[in-house]
Amino acid sequence: MSHRESDRRQFLKKSAATAAAVSVPYFLTGQNAAAADEQKANESNDRPIVGCIGTGSRWHAVGPNAMQLGDVAAVCDVDANHAAGAKKKVTEIQSKKGSDRQVDVYEDYQKILDRKDIEIVTIVTTDHWHSKIAIEAMKAGKDVYCEKPLTLTIDEGKKICQVAKETGRVFQVGTQQRSEMGLRFLQAVALVRNGRIGEVQNIAVAIGGAPACNSIPVVDVPSGLNWEKWLGQAPLVDYRWAKNGNTVNTRCHYEFRWWYEYSGGKLTDWGAHHVDIAQWAIGQSEDGMGPRSIEPIYAKHPVDFKDGMPVQDDRYNTATQFHIKATFGDGVVMDIKDSHQDELGFDNGIMFMGTEGRFLVNRGKIVGAPVDALKENPLPENAIAEIYGGSMPARGNAHMANFFEAVKTRKLPISDVFTHHRALTTCHLSNIAIRLNRSLKWDPQTEQILGDDQANAMQSRDARKGYEVTV
Incomplete structure (x- = not known):
């Protein structure tokens, strides 16, 4: 057997094993899938509590996506202007849904990690801050959604993988091409x-x-x-x-x-x-x-x-x-x-x-x-579903929906660390x-x-x- 053939067989075996490991429950595929998920979460009153670390330009997509499936209790940014703008946006979005939740503002992200009520954090900082915050968040018992690129160095990636294995936290990387883009x-x-x-x-x-x-x-x-x-x-x-x-x-x-x-x-x-x-x-x-x-x-x-x-x-x-x-x-x-x-x-x-x-x-x-x-x-009929871990992505907000579903099931999300x-x-x-x-x-x-x-x-x-x- 040639080296190329051996590698291909090893890949096919690993692909099958990985598909089984990351299999997640069926996602809704109708046009109103995201709205249905949100309504179901509201009705059961079990929407996860989210803390947002980093609220610059990219957060204005990530934050509202998270708010479709969870409730934001706090925002954090070292730029007070960004933080104030994020608080205003969160308050407006959540009040339209009938929520009067207090939205706290911090400069120090440790304040979010110290809060027992916050279950999930979104990390939308500059790249050189991702790893430190993500590692400390996992150690604090939080599930993490972090924008890409995840790391500044190869060594940081090794450390994140180590801590993810040790803590068992769910961690989705914001590579939306794995879920969306038609x-x-x-x-x-x-x-x-x-x-x-x-x-x-x-x-x-x-x-x-x-x-x-x-x-x-x-x-x-x-x-x-x-x-x-x-x-x-x-x-x-x-x-x-x-x-x-x-x-x-x-x-x-x-x-x-x-x-x-x-x-x-x-x-x-x-x-x-x-x-x-x-x-x-x-x-x-x-x-x-x-x-x-x-x-x-x-x-x-x-x-x-x-x-x-x-x-x-x-x-x-x-x-x-x-x-x-x-x-x-x-x-x-x-x-x-x-x-x-x-x-x-x-x-x-x-x-x-x-x-x-x-x-x-x-x-x-x-x-x-x-x-x-x-x-x-x-x-084949199920070819794309098999790539996506056994189910089709939700239509609308698919990447965030995959993360929140993984938080419930404790399975690997589609873009794991x-x-x-x-x-x-x-x-x-x-x-x-x-x-x-x-x-x-x-x-x-x-x-x-x-x-x-x-x-x-x-x-x-x-x-x-x-x-x-x-x-």
Whole structure:
């Protein structure tokens, strides 16, 4: 038996075992599924109590989604302006439902974790805060919904997986492509797993490039923002902000994505979505799975680097252009790029290519000959349900509904921390490779970079005193 055939058989066995392990009860599939779930929860008077940690721009989707299925008792943010806005929004939404629940506001997330009445927390902070809060939340007995990308480093992912196993808490990662987007991505996974493109040979993942900017001046910290606490584990630096036309450049809030100190640029921001789907489709997100080698074909950064660290601190520093080649144990090659162009043409999405065809999937479409062939040869009736753990996603608010159902049943949600960690490891390894400008060998079973001590050390970061991520 060849190594590729052995890996494929192992994948199929693991897929069957995983489907059984994550099987969850049937989700409503009618147009009013979310409303029906909410009505049922209201009638039984057992809606979980939720605390919201981090209430910036992304929370304005996550928070209301959680309020369809639970009641928010407290909000927390180191920016008082965000927190005040969140309280107002929660109060308005819940009062329309006839609730007069008091909504408390905190700057310190520990206040939420200390509350015995709060069962669930949503974490919608900057990336570099996710792991510390999530670990402490699980230890405090809370179930967790955390936005992606889950971690700042590979080491943080290992720690989250350890604590999730030790505590048995339910943990959903906010990779909504696993549940929503018109089910296109679930259909893509089903096409691959049902052999509709034969043996997968190559996957092109296009995720866009990060922006660059000119030098950003040091300015006073805005009123209401606790800048020292916002920085958390990252180095203590000056606050920078500038506006050029309609474009805001800053070290803070949304633009934190373009600083390696707080995130991983597009490789983790969008890689957390598309690399996740790609590895899920080919069975490379399970324990012991992942790439064997990472090769940086090219990368362009807006600043210079020394020993893998940016030497300028006054402008964005994540890669603006890149092409990384990740090779997996079964021989599949994944090309992770800022953009990809061929006769189908796309600049964001996933192209699956096999011995018997290829197709493209992104948030707007799923196209290609294997997709066209479904008209005459549809997928098996339960193909997508099997991918989704034995049931179809709810129509409307599916990802949050899957999480709340898992909280009730204590089953793994569809986007669990273990598979997310494996997919995000590929993204983190890609960043390490382009920052050091050299290829890496990775052992996915021991989760170690082979023969490169400097690169291996970059699996973790030194945290500022008082903000360490510990288990």
